[in-house]
Structure formats: C-alpha cells, structure tokens
Amino acid sequence: MDCIHACPSDALSMPDSGKVKAIGKVWLEQDACLNTDGIFCDTCVMYCPSDVQAIKMKDNFPSLDEEACVGCGLCVYYCEATPKALHWYPPEKVVSSPA
Numbered sequence: 001m002d003c004i005h006a007c008p009s010d011a012l013s014m015p016d017s018g019k020v021k022a023i024g025k026v027w028l029e030q031d032a033c034l035n036t037d038g039i040f041c042d043t044c045v046m047y048c049p050s051d052v053q054a055i056k057m058k059d060n061f062p063s064l065d066e067e068a069c070v071g072c073g074l075c076v077y078y079c080e081a082t083p084k085a086l087h088w089y090p091p092e093k094v095v096s097s098p099a
C-alpha cells in the first residue's frame with residue numbers, strides 16, 4: 001500500500017497476514033461514467049493501489065471487485081466524471097446494492 005511507503009513517521013505497517021482490513025467500499029454508478037458517453041477514461045484503474053487492483057478495465061468499462069476493494073477512496077477522489085461515478089460508503093453499510 002502506497003500510504004505505508006509514504007508515511008514519514010512509520011506509523012503504518014502491513015499486517016502479518018498481508019491483507020489490509022477494508023475501511024469502506026465503493027460502488028460504481030456506470031451511467032455516470034465517462035465511458036458511457038464514449039469518452040475513454042481509466043483514471044480510477046490507474047489510481048487503485050497496485051497491491052489491491054480492485055478495479056480493472058473490462059470491455060471498455062471499469063469493473064469493480066468489491067471483495068478486493070479496501071475502501072481507500074483514491075478512485076473516488078480522482079474520478080473524472082462530474083458528478084462522480086464512484087461513491088464511497090462505510091463498511092457497516094456494505095450491502096449488495098447500496099442506496
């Protein structure tokens with residue numbers, strides 16, 4: 001995880017299990033994604049941490065692996081769409097179809 005490498009005071013460390021506990025999840029509103037309008041975009045894929053790779057391009061659309069997502073929110077922050085096509089929600093609200 002990039003935050004572990006970037007932290008200047010070594011306050012963060014990787015769990016021995018090698019797995020990071022999710023601090024949230026995201027959901028993708030495909031209709032709001034720029035690719036729906038034929039504008040190619042893969043910015044969210046580029047920002048998803050390489051250790052996680054929870055979002056990948058599939059058939060010219062971002063495809064989200066909810067299980068792998070750790071909820072860092074980078075894809076939401078950098079989403080190019082206005083309004084954003086990715087939405088963060090806290091782990092206690094993890095359901096199959098968040099409102």
Ligand code: SF4
Pocket residue numbers: 025026047048049052053054055064068069070071072073074075076
């Ligand atoms: S919140 Fe977005 S960037 Fe972070 S792990 Fe989940 S899909 Fe990847």
Ligand code: SF4
Pocket residue numbers: 032033034035041042043044045062078079080081085086
């Ligand atoms: S960054 Fe936003 S607009 Fe771009 S592909 Fe990802 S969800 Fe779609």
